[in-house]
Amino acid sequence: MANVSPAVPDTHPPVKPRGWYRRNEIALTPWLFLLPGVLFFAVYVIVPIFQSFYISLWEWNGLGDLHETGEYVGLANYERLLGGDRKFEVSFWNNIRWLVLYLLAIPAGLFIALFLNQTVTGIRLYKSLFFFPFVLSQVVVGLVFSWFYLPREGLLNAILGVFGAGGLNILGDPDLATYGIIAAGLWPQTAYCMILYLTGLNAVDPEQVEAARLDGAKGWRMLWYVILPQLKPATFIAFVVTIIGALRSFDLISVMTNGGPFGSTRVLSFYMFEEALSEFGFRMGYGSAIAVVLFLLMLIFITYFLWSMWREEKAARR
Template sequence: MTRVAVEPEVQAERRRAPAPAPAQRSAAKRRRRLREGLEGWGFVVPALVIVLGLSIFPAIWAFFLSLQKWNGFSPAENVGLGNYQQMVTDSELHDAFFHTLLYVLLFVPTSIGLGLFLAVALNRRIRFIGLYRTAIFVPFVASAAVTGILTTYLFNPQFGLVNNVLRVLGLPQQGWLEDPSQAMVVITIMSLWGQAAFTTVIYLAALQDTPAELLEAARIDGANKWEAFWAVVWPQLMPVTIFATIWQLIGAIQLFDLVYTTTRGGPLNATQTIVYYLWQTAFQKLQFGYGSAVAYGLFALTLIITIGVVVYSRRSKTEGF
């Protein structure tokens, strides 16, 4: 009974208590936001320190190093823009540039076209479609070492599987990885085996996001599947195409791992790319200053090409970013 009698008095006292002032409520909100912000930064800061430590700081150090001549042991010698001037007359670097350009021209358009073809083929409701999609994506997650070993097994001129098949068919055997005119083609084929899955997944997601009403309207207007694809689906895929092109272009310019695990730049430096030449210069010849200059030159080239593609895509109103 006492408790029942007291509770109404307590509730009445609470109703008579003054409400918090607006200034107090504002201060409480600021304290709560500050606490939430500190908690968020507590999760972000460790990863941020790692990113800055492994990217920003090395990039700044490499820039100052590109202005010096240093072999990693003796005192560094300031040469100003000497390393960049040397790049203009370096014939070996020029050869590496043209090898990289050849690889880009072979790899990027083919990876985009192959990815689109596979995505259209896999955008169907058939039995075991999940298995087929998984099988297409498996090579993408394979390491460069595995891809290199597979490349050697398939295209070795002496005991490779491809030449054995040609021998059985009575066709002339090829030099493949030991032929300067064919080695880069082999590198491109194996790169497509591993990287075409990326564009396939991107295109497949875009195809599944295409409004079915547009395709139905095209069919009502009398368009066949081929006409509907080019008139309706392809314009919807243009932003994805721009994004995939830039992504594959950057990856192609930075080709290193597959060359390292297969040809080591041979034969006769026919597969020596810019990044592989950079690695040789810095870590084999111990020319860290010149290697850093080459790295910044490669960065500038990649940035210019990327900006050019983005500007063109935006002017044509097909931007992918």
């Protein structure tokens, strides 16, 4: 009879099944890092947006508890906005002017960035001079341009006088004041777009540029077909930031004209402040309705650019 060796006992400890977190660790870890930022964003951005929607349905002066001192009026605040409020109409169309003209900062910033991306003598000095407006406070920018536009002592009228042109009181003219403030806002906004494009130009693939040169591309063709497609992320950020800056143009107006002359330079953000928080207002419900309109206007533009970028990326993957 053959000898049968005894079975060797298994000395390895039993493998414990991994827990749910261990099985999903790779997928969950990024969300754990994002969680604090998401919570702050929800508490300080998302929740106030819904609060503004809710308060806009009430007539409330902001004092005391909303449900005790306020009166529920439904959509009456919106009916008043759209039913012939002249101040709202002026503010709305001024915001449209801001949106259209403020977008000039994007091509201006691009061309300045293309110039500063060259290797020429003194380029660091030029970069510093163009970057300087970006670090200035909007209040300082407003004061500088207010002095620049002074009807008698201002530098603008001194320059016009050299060419024999008459003096202009830009901030005192209801037809020109809004455009004067927009010009003041374009100064730092162009510098910001320039910085975005300078960062984007550093990431442009030099091999694609060299291949395009070998194919005979240069000048505008090089810019349009080779450089700009690689600058789409910078362009998107520039559009979003410029649109937001145009729609929240409160500080420059407050410093330069305080909404005047005759209310001609009001925008929605300034009108919202006047209605909700100024000494002549304290109509929190009406101010919240203006804020909701401003938010929806901003949302429409940003959603359009997001959808456009998503459509282009989807078409590029095919």
